[in-house]
Amino acid sequence: xxxxxxxxxxxxxxxxxxxxxxxxxxxxxxxxxxxxxxxxxxxxxxxxxxxxxxxxxxxxxxxxxxxxxxxxxxxxxxxxxxxxxxxxxxxxxxxxxxxxxxxxxxxxxxxxxxxxxxxxxxxxxxxxxxxxxxxxxxxxxxxxxxxxxxxxxxxxxxxxxxxxxxxxxxxxxxxxxxxxxxxxxxxxxxxxxxxxxxxxxxxxxxxxxxxxxxxxxxxxxxxxxxxxxxxxxxxxxxxxxxxxxxxxxxxxxxxxxxxxxxxxxxxxxxxxxxxxxxxxxxxxxxxxxxxxxxxxxxxxxxxxxxxxxxxxxxxxxxxxxxxxxxxxxxxxxxxxxxxxxxxxxxxxxxxxxxxxxxxxxxxxxxxxxxxxxxxxxxxxxxxxxxxxxxxxxxxxxxxxxxxxxxxxxxxxxxxxxxxxxxxxxxxxxxxxxxxxxxxxxxxxxxxxxxxxxxxxxxxxxxxxxxxxxxxxxxxxxxxxxxxxxxxxxxxxxxxxxxxxxxxxxxxxxxxxxxxxxxxxxxxxxxxxxxxxxxxxxxxxxxxxxxxxxxxxxxxxxxxxxxxx
Amino acid sequence: xxxxxxxxxxxxxxxxxxxxxxxxxxxxxxxxxxxxxxxxxxxxxxxxxxxxxxxxxxxxxxxxxxxxxxxxxxxxxxxxxxxxxxxxxxxxxxxxxxxxxxxxxxxxxxxxxxxxxxxxxxxxxxxxxxxxxxxxxxxxxxxxxxxxxxxxxxxxxxxxx
Ligand SMILES: Cc1ncc(C[n+]2csc(CCOP(=O)(O)OP(=O)(O)O)c2C)c(N)n1
Ligand SMILES: [Mg+2]
Numbered sequence: 026x027x028x029x030x031x032x033x034x035x036x037x038x039x040x041x042x043x044x045x046x047x048x049x050x051x052x053x054x055x056x057x058x059x060x061x062x063x064x065x066x067x068x069x070x071x072x073x074x075x076x077x078x079x080x081x082x083x084x085x086x087x088x089x090x091x092x093x094x095x096x097x098x099x100x101x102x103x104x105x106x107x108x109x110x111x112x113x114x115x116x117x118x119x120x121x122x123x124x125x126x127x128x129x130x131x132x133x134x135x136x137x138x139x140x141x142x143x144x145x146x147x148x149x150x151x152x153x154x155x156x157x158x159x160x161x162x163x164x165x166x167x168x169x170x171x172x173x174x175x176x177x178x179x180x181x182x183x184x185x186x187x188x189x190x191x192x193x194x195x196x197x198x199x200x201x202x203x204x205x206x207x208x209x210x211x212x213x214x215x216x217x218x219x220x221x222x223x224x225x226x227x228x229x230x231x232x233x234x235x236x237x238x239x240x241x242x243x244x245x246x247x248x249x250x251x252x253x254x255x256x257x258x259x260x261x262x263x264x265x266x267x268x269x270x271x272x273x274x275x276x277x278x279x280x281x282x283x284x285x286x287x288x289x290x291x292x293x294x295x296x297x298x299x300x301x302x303x304x305x306x307x308x309x310x311x312x313x314x315x316x317x318x319x320x321x322x323x324x325x326x327x328x329x330x331x332x333x334x335x336x337x338x339x340x341x342x343x344x345x346x347x348x349x350x351x352x353x354x355x356x357x358x359x360x361x362x363x364x365x366x367x368x369x370x371x372x373x374x375x376x377x378x379x380x381x382x383x384x385x386x387x388x389x390x391x392x393x394x395x396x397x398x399x400x401x402x403x404x405x406x407x408x409x410x411x412x413x414x415x416x417x418x419x420x421x422x423x424x425x426x427x428x429x430x431x432x433x434x435x436x437x438x439x440x441x442x443x444x445x446x447x448x449x450x451x452x453x454x455x456x457x458x459x460x461x462x463x464x465x466x467x468x469x470x471x472x473x474x475x476x477x478x479x480x481x482x483x484x485x486x487x488x489x490x491x492x493x494x495x496x497x498x499x500x501x502x503x504x505x506x507x508x509x510x511x512x513x514x515x516x517x518x519x520x521x522x523x524x525x526x527x528x529x530x531x532x533x534x535x536x537x538x539x540x541x542x543x544x545x546x547x548x549x550x551x552x553x554x555x556x557x558x559x560x561x562x563x564x565x566x567x568x569x570x571x572x573x574x575x576x577x578x579x580x581x582x583x584x585x586x587x588x589x
Numbered sequence: 590x591x592x593x594x595x596x597x598x599x600x601x602x603x604x605x606x607x608x609x610x611x612x613x614x615x616x617x618x619x620x621x622x623x624x625x626x627x628x629x630x631x632x633x634x635x636x637x638x639x640x641x642x643x644x645x646x647x648x649x650x651x652x653x654x655x656x657x658x659x660x661x662x663x664x665x666x667x668x669x670x671x672x673x674x675x676x677x678x679x680x681x682x683x684x685x686x687x688x689x690x691x692x693x694x695x696x697x698x699x700x701x702x703x704x705x706x707x708x709x710x711x712x713x714x715x716x717x718x719x720x721x722x723x724x725x726x727x728x729x730x731x732x733x734x735x736x737x738x739x740x741x742x743x744x745x746x747x748x749x750x
Contacts, residue, residue, distance in 0.1 A: 146606065146610050147610060147614055150655075154603070171657060205657050328654070329654070329655060333648060
């Protein structure tokens with residue numbers, strides 16, 4: 026069968042089960058868009074390519090499928106870069122397609138030429154420059170496999186315009202032959218046994234779940250492990266929603282803006298079972314004094330993460346779901362030999378939990394924490410929550426108690442302002458029947474506000490809750506605490522648009538809330554509305570996120586957030 | 590400490606950039622890098638000499654392993670390895686010192702590959718020590734130009750992994 030490169034590409038994508046592409050057209054991808062016009066694959070036209078990548082990212086996080094985005098050559102391709110880096114740092118399965126100038130023009134600085142495979146080398150799991158149309162089916166097959174297996178990540182495929190147009194004999198992709206790529210799935214039996222022993226013998230054990238639990242959809246297994254062992258659990262920002270946060274054994278998030286309970290528990294535990302997390306500096310604080318008494322069991326699919334930051338005494342390389350299944354069996358067996366009583370430790374943890382809850386001032390003022398808390402209450406912790414970056418993100422993490430796995434969508438590794446709105450678009454496309462809320466900051470949302478057009482045009486009932494403090498709040502907080510209140514370039518008050526009018530200008534619904542008493546009805550109204558909604562919560566301007574760990578100290582040295 | 594890594598990779602465009610980029614990104618200086626096809630034209634072997642503390646080298650090797658185009662990596666044990674390097678040295682050789690230079694060349698079993706009025710170009714093959722030694726011997730005569738291939742290496746004996 027003879028097809029053009031573009032036809033072979035779309036056929037290959039259909040074979041992969043791709044339902045939606047987030048993208049933006051241009052000269053070098055014209056042939057592909059022409060074929061897409063007749064395909065059953067849905068195309069969501071974003072208003073900036075960065076948001077195509079973020080939307081594909083959000084879609085991937087909530088569905089577990091590979092997110093797909095597309096852009097033209099040159100500026101289209103370079104606009105994808107932030108979104109690709111974001112997916113790489115959070116290990117999100119994504120395949121990004123870019124157009125490229127015609128093969129004979131490559132290397133000549135032709136119109137809209139950018140060496141996007143070169144540019145993205147350090148921020149992709151893998152990338153391809155397609156030289157021959159007949160290779161497309163095989164490359165697409167490989168790309169989807171690489172993106173979604175092992176430690177997931179973004180794969181970029183750069184397709185020159187002449188390759189899209191060329192006629193080729195379409196041959197379905199053959200057997201995958203990737204000699205240099207073989208992810209380890211199952212854990213080593215002896216290591217599993219050792220880990221089970223350590224779990225049963227520990228006196229002060231603690232489980233930390235990371236994003237790997239969500240990527241491998243291992244939340245049921247994680248719950249089983251906690252139920253079986255009754256070991257307290259904390260989840261990192263990336264692991265948030267992997268474990269029901271209303272559960273007794275859940276102690277909140279660790280790290281820079283985590284709970285005192287989680288940070289104290291980490292500092293005093295004698296066994297740390299780390300699953301699918303990578304000991305990021307926002308979690309560990311000063312490395313040399315992190316979990317000083319703990320024997321570390323580190324379960325991760327990426328061998329390069331083992332002992333990278335924290336020395337693992339019992340390393341287990343493998344997929345979180347597969348390893349947890351093995352571990353459950355091993356712990357059951359080991360339990361027959363007897364276990365240590367950890368009641369005293371649980372009590373200690375409960376005391377911390379009671380003594381140091383997350384708090385904020387409950388006065389008549391409209392405070393951002395209250396907005397998040399109310400949102401959680403009204404949605405029963407079951408909405409899909411995306412966040413921007415900054416204080417809004419930390420308040421969302423602290424006060425929205427997720428009770429549904431895979432429902433928290435946040436830029437953890439790269440910390441990308443402007444992620445939440447496009448990610449909500451992707452999440453809503455992936456889960457059309459669920460309530461999707463972007464907990465946003467006024468600064469972040471202005472980086473991507475043009476995507477309101479995308480949401481309205483695609484009839485997506487996403488809710489953008491702006492915690493509008495008129496500041497680049499998180500930066501202002503650091504200036505307040507560490508730079509003598511010198512608010513250098515962080516005041517947004519002048520120039521910030523009227524978000525209600527902005528929403529209306531795009532054909533979305535806009536609601537403004539200035540009083541505490543209006544919060545509940547506004548949230549309910551937004552969620553009920555079939556439209557894209559922006560709620561402008563005009564909150565206390567100089568509220569800070571507490572507790573916090575200043576940089577360079579142990580996570581046990583938290584400041585703020587104590588009951589007076 | 591110096592390590593000699595033998596890295597088997599897909600013989601494809603761009604692979605060198607992926608590997609070199611990874612080293613620089615992770616803060617490693619490459620002392621030398623030599624690359625060429627292997628017995629199977631689908632693959633190339635890179636011999637990379639790096640200076641690094643063992644823990645961070647381990648990290649780089651693990652990161653290298655994650656590259657889809659990397660098949661195998663060996664941190665070669667110097668006692669179990671044959672390593673060679675080829676160097677071309679163009680040295681000042683006026684009539685007054687020419688005989689002395691030729692004598693040095695003979696002692697090192699090197700070759701003279703080009704003769705000009707006032708210079709000799711010498712080809713030396715050997716391990717790092719030998720190459721270094723002849724370079725030092727010739728330096729007083731005035732080395733005008735020098736080019737080296739970088740080390741290539743294989744594990745000894747049957748253990749041709
Ligand atoms: C793209 C990008 N640029 C800059 C930063 C640095 N930064 C981190 S938080 C922040 C302020 C965010 O302001 P806003 O969205 O209003 O959120 P707030 O902290 O006020 O809730 C900035 C500038 C970033 N994370 N991302
Ligand atoms: Mg703000």
